[in-house]
Structures are given as C-alpha cells and as structure tokens.
Amino acid sequence: MLLSREIYSFLKSAGNNSKLIFTKKREVFTNFYTCANNAARVSFKLSDIGEGIREVTVKEWFVKVGDKVSQFDEICEVQSDKASVTITSRYDGIIKKLHYEIDQIAPVGKPLVDIEVEGDETEEPAPTEIENKDKKSKEEKIADKPEHNRANEEILCIPSVRRLAKEYKLNLSKIKGTGKDGRILKEDILKYLNIESDEAQMQIKPSKPTFGDKTEPIKGFQKAMVKTMTASLKIPHFVYGDEIVVTKLSQLRKTVKKLPQSKDVKLSFMPFFIKAASNALQRYPIINATVDENCENVTYKTEHNIGIAMDTKMGLAVPVIKNVQKLSIIEISNELNRLITSGRDGTFSTEDLSAGTFTISNIGAIGGTYMKPVIMSPQLALIAMGASQILPRFDEFNNVVAEEILHLSGVADHRIVDGATMARFVQVLKKQIENPYLLFLNL
Numbered sequence: 034m035l036l037s038r039e040i041y042s043f044l045k046s047a048g049n050n051s052k053l054i055f056t057k058k059r060e061v062f063t064n065f066y067t068c069a070n071n072a073a074r075v076s077f078k079l080s081d082i083g084e085g086i087r088e089v090t091v092k093e094w095f096v097k098v099g100d101k102v103s104q105f106d107e108i109c110e111v112q113s114d115k116a117s118v119t120i121t122s123r124y125d126g127i128i129k130k131l132h133y134e135i136d137q138i139a140p141v142g143k144p145l146v147d148i149e150v151e152g153d154e155t156e157e158p159a160p161t162e163i164e165n166k167d168k169k170s171k172e173e174k175i176a177d178k179p180e181h182n183r184a185n186e187e188i189l190c191i192p193s194v195r196r197l198a199k200e201y202k203l204n205l206s207k208i209k210g211t212g213k214d215g216r217i218l219k220e221d222i223l224k225y226l227n228i229e230s231d232e233a234q235m236q237i238k239p240s241k242p243t244f245g246d247k248t249e250p251i252k253g254f255q256k257a258m259v260k261t262m263t264a265s266l267k268i269p270h271f272v273y274g275d276e277i278v279v280t281k282l283s284q285l286r287k288t289v290k291k292l293p294q295s296k297d298v299k300l301s302f303m304p305f306f307i308k309a310a311s312n313a314l315q316r317y318p319i320i321n322a323t324v325d326e327n328c329e330n331v332t333y334k335t336e337h338n339i340g341i342a343m344d345t346k347m348g349l350a351v352p353v354i355k356n357v358q359k360l361s362i363i364e365i366s367n368e369l370n371r372l373i374t375s376g377r378d379g380t381f382s383t384e385d386l387s388a389g390t391f392t393i394s395n396i397g398a399i400g401g402t403y404m405k406p407v408i409m410s411p412q413l414a415l416i417a418m419g420a421s422q423i424l425p426r427f428d429e430f431n432n433v434v435a436e437e438i439l440h441l442s443g444v445a446d447h448r449i450v451d452g453a454t455m456a457r458f459v460q461v462l463k464k465q466i467e468n469p470y471l472l473f474l475n476l
C-alpha cells in the first residue's frame with residue numbers, strides 16, 4: 034500500500050478505528066480516514082487530464098464495490114470532449130464506493146472511487162493514474178498484472194465492444210483482435226458470433242420502439258462541437274470558392290494503385306490536398322496563424338499542424354496531422370489512415386486532437402458539391418472540398434472535354450485575413466493539385 038511515512042505514522046498514532054480528519058498533505062490523500070486493522074479509506078480523485086478538460090463522462094466501470102484492486106488495474110473508462118481515457122488505480126486495496134453511475138459527469142479534482150487500503154506500507158503512490166489509451170501496449174499492460182488477474186477487462190477494446198462481449202457472455206481472450214495492437218473491434222465480435230451482414234448487426238441490438246420525445250444531455254464530442262462552433266460564429270467569416278480540376282490527380286492515383294509497391298498504401302485525394310495546403314501555407318503564413326481571444330495578437334505558427342474534420346462513430350472530431358511541412362505524401366497518408374482507424378475505434382489520444390493550426394474538411398467523401406464551412410477558433414482559416422464529378426469543360430482549343438472537378442471552399446477570419454490573401458493561397462493550392470508535378474516540386 035501507498036501511504037507516505039509521515040501520513041502512516043500519523044495514522045498509527047491516532048490508533049485503530051479512530052475517525053481522522055486529515056489536513057491536505059498530497060492531493061490524493063484528502064478525505065482520508067482510518068478503518069479497522071490499519072486499513073484506511075482514500076477517496077481517489079480524478080486528476081487533471083490537461084488540455085483544459087474540466088469534466089468527463091464516465092463510460093464504463095471495470096470494478097465494482099468489494100473488488101480487490103492493485104496499482105495500475107483499470108478502474109474505469111471516461112470520455113472527455115477531446116479523448117477517451119482509461120483511469121488506473123494508484124492503490125492496492127478494496128473498492129468501497131463508486132461515486133458515479135455510467136454516463137454521469139465527473140468533474141476533475143472530485144472523488145471518483147473510495148478505496149480501502151492497508152495501512153502498513155510506506156511507498157509513495159505511482160505518479161500517474163491516468164493512462165491515454167495509446168500510451169501502453171497490450172503486452173505492457175498484461176505484464177503489469179499478476180497472472181491470476183488476467184481476464185476480459187485486460188484485453189484491449191473500446192467500452193462498447195466490451196459491453197457487447199459482456200452481453201453475449203463472451204470470453205474476450207478467445208477472440209482475435211484485428212485492430213491496432215491486437216485491439217478487438219466490433220467486427221471481430223460479430224465475426225466470432227458469425228454475424229456479418231449489416232442486417233444481422235442490427236439484430237444484435239434491436240432498437241426499442243420509442244414513444245414520444247426524448248431529451249438527453251449533450252456530451253463528449255458533441256459537447257466539444259457546441260463549444261467550438263459557438264466560438265466560431267463570433268468570428269466574421271468570408272467564404273471564397275473555386276473549382277479544381279482533379280483529372281490528372283485522379284489519373285495519378287489510379288497509376289499508383291496499380292504499382293506492386295503500393296499494395297499496402299491507401300492513397301485518397303486527402304494526402305495530396307494536405308500537402309498542397311502545406312506548400313501554400315509556406316507562402317502565406319498568415320493563413321497558418323492563430324489569434325488570441327481579444328483579437329489583439331496574431332501568432333504565426335512554424336508547424337503546419339493540419340486538422341482533418343472527420344466523421345467518426347463518436348461524432349465530428351478534428352484529429353491533427355502534425356508537422357505536415359516535413360512529411361512526404363506517403364507519410365501523410367499513413368498518419369491519416371492511423372487517425373481514421375483511431376476514429377473508428379474511438380481511441381484518439383488527447384495529443385491527436387490538439388494543436389491544430391489549419392483545418393481541411395473533405396465532405397465530398399460523403400457526398401455533396403458545395404459547403405460553407407466555419408473556422409475552428411483560434412485558427413484563422415479552413416478549406417472544405419465537395420465530391421468530385423465528371424463535367425464538360427472547354428479545353429484550350431475550345432473543344433468540349435470531360436474533366437473531373439471538385440469544388441473547394443476556403444473560409445477565413447476577415448478580421449485578420451483579407452480576401453486577396455485567401456484567394457492567392459487557394460490559387461497556389463489549386464495549381465499544385467491540377468498539375469501534380471508542381472506539387473512534388475513545390476513550385
């Protein structure tokens with residue numbers, strides 16, 4: 034157990050069974066009182082997760098009252114408006130109280146669980162009880178735990194998958210995970226159950242007939258959307274649109290797809306647009322700047338951290354590809370695909386979702402020609418692409434030719450960026466996309 038020497042001797046001198054009001058020594062030891070046989074009850078608080086997160090939603094408990102836990106055992110899964118985080122124990126002890134129900138909001142700094150710890154150890158608590166899902170590999174997690182404890186809760190998967198497994202009383206260790214680091218995906222469970230069609234998937238959770246209106250709290254990523262979009266609409270926006278001929282780019286993608294060495298490469302339009310945007314940002318640094326809340330200072334960012342608006346199972350998320358100016362198109366593609374997988378599995382880290390300096394939204398992946406996007410404050414600009422279409426256009430000899438075209442909308446903060454600068458930025462990007470050799474040469 035985990036009492037500091039000072040605290041422990043204080044407890045001992047107070048004697049068994051005595052109620053003890055404890056002055057704050059370390060934050061984790063507040064709300065501390067003794068129980069019988071040197072056991073003490075600690076209120077284990079939700080620590081600061083960073084990124085200005087003030088509260089989280091409890092998504093799943095991995096323990097119940099009466100369970101014995103050891104340090105690093107997973108206690109619960111919480112979801113902030115930025116990421117999903119697994120909380121692990123700092124203590125060896127017995128769970129005495131869970132402070133929240135599933136889907137309740139837990140504020141940072143308030144007790145999450147009460148744990149009864151044995152009072153005869155003098156070690157300091159392990160420094161962190163919060164573990165971003167991506168930080169530990171499955172192997173490390175398993176190695177942390179005693180053999181007898183290995184069970185369903187140690188296997189990597191998101192809470193909804195764990196719930197599904199529980200519902201069907203499945204032993205997760207028997208299911209082969211095909212996600213990152215062997216993570217078990219919903220598809221793996223369905224495959225295991227031999228239910229693969231969409232129709233069959235729907236049978237798993239028949240939607241209950243609804244009677245009347247339903248009100249539910251706004252949580253998680255949706256809550257983030259409330260915050261960012263409300264801030265966004267305080268900004269005077271202007272929108273600038275143009276069409277981009279992607280015929281040559283499409284041809285290039287088809288050629289690359291046929292190459293044997295690109296067998297494992299998934300190369301959509303996005304990595305090219307991301308690279309072209311970064312090349313254009315080099316020429317117009319004001320587009321890659323941020324502004325402070327009172328609109329008094331502009332900060333020009335050296336890194337091109339490009340956020341990608343992404344339609345994920347949890348709702349709209351904007352994960353960020355960092356330092357695009359240093360990445361090749363293949364590296365951008367790999368990073369994009371990693372983020373798409375994280376979006377699908379619900380495993381973004383806080384780092385994945387922060388520090389964006391410019392954003393791209395490809396709504397065309399879903400469909401639709403035009404879009405009027407809004408800025409992600411404190412960024413100053415964003416571009417959105419519609420779906421490409423084959424349309425008739427005139428060539429240089431006035432012949433009608435079939436071209437693949439998509440519409441691009443650029444939006445900027447008109448307090449800081451003028452229309453001419455945004456137009457020039459988009460024109461550089463357009464030229465590079467329409468003539469991919471210029472993109473590779475960055476001309």
Ligand code: COA
Nearest residue numbers: 301302303342343344394395396397398418419420421439
């Ligand atoms: N026009 C035509 N086809 C497009 C397209 C476009 N603008 N964008 C993508 N496609 C095609 C791709 O080429 C791919 O087809 P292929 O496999 O035959 O090459 C297919 O659509 C699927 O693309 P996708 O796997 O979605 O990859 P992507 O890299 O193009 O896009 C995301 C990735 C994350 C941007 C996209 O999946 C997404 O979530 N878009 C929605 C963004 C959103 O919600 N914006 C609104 C913000 S309010």
